[in-house]
């Protein structure tokens with residue numbers, strides 16, 4: 001494929017009188033790790049919600065491999081190959097890590113509810129295959145040894161990784177992550193960075209990641225888009241963005257040089 005995987009073209013989103021995004025454009029190349037950063041309320045989550053079909057666009061368009069996807073329902077966008085995690089972890093706390101991933105698997109029950117009810121051989125085979133696939137995904141995010149733990153009992157950093165495994169269960173080509181490193185300690189951020197780089201290298205995933213944690217963003221992104229008050233104020237490779245006077249100014253309230261990891 002030569003063109004961008006994801007094309008966001010002049011997207012505007014309004015909530016009543018508030019403009020959350022104004023004419024925002026960005027392109028994500030296949031195989032890229034593309035970060036979106038910006039101060040609180042900049043419109044980052046709104047952007048992910050638009051891509052995944054949760055919010056409609058008020059103007060502009062979103063395309064995957066050149067085909068418009070804005071206007072499609074979230075489940076249709078998921079089927080096109082875009083999966084996501086949420087800013088607030090949304091796991092089934094009582095269920096095991098393995099079960100949480102199995103829930104995400106897109107299983108077209110080869111055998112219907114009747115077969116399941118009598119636990120037919122075919123049902124058991126499809127159940128076993130799902131279990132094996134869920135185990136594979138847990139291993140990809142470094143949770144091979146946690147499959148039986150209740151999701152709620154896992155340390156926070158592992159819960160975030162479990163969410164990623166569940167998102168991977170739909171076999172996406174584009175993974176959207178909303179602040180996966182928020183609240184993580186330095187070592188956990190490093191582990192997450194390695195996992196995301198491996199997912200790109202080994203699974204050919206393209207990743208759009210929102211984060212305030214510069215140790216993640218600066219270390220693994222190919223490109224960074226910076227939003228402020230709903231508009232794009234900068235875009236480029238990490239080193240360029242970090243030095244941009246406009247970006248430093250936008251982060252002033254957060255002690256710019258510290259916030260930008262320099």
Ligand SMILES: Nc1ncnc2c1ncn2[C@@H]1O[C@H](COP(=O)(O)OP(=O)(O)OP(=O)(O)O)[C@@H](O)[C@H]1O
Nearest residue numbers: 015018020038039040041042043044045046047087
């Ligand atoms: N469903 C909604 N209804 C009304 N206003 C909304 C809605 N979703 C977002 N907003 C507003 O849009 C603006 C952008 O919010 P958004 O959540 O996209 O910011 P963000 O960059 O993700 O911020 P944070 O870093 O705090 O997560 C904010 O002013 C927010 O209050």
Ligand SMILES: [Mg+2]
Nearest residue numbers: 044045046087
């Ligand atoms: Mg947000």
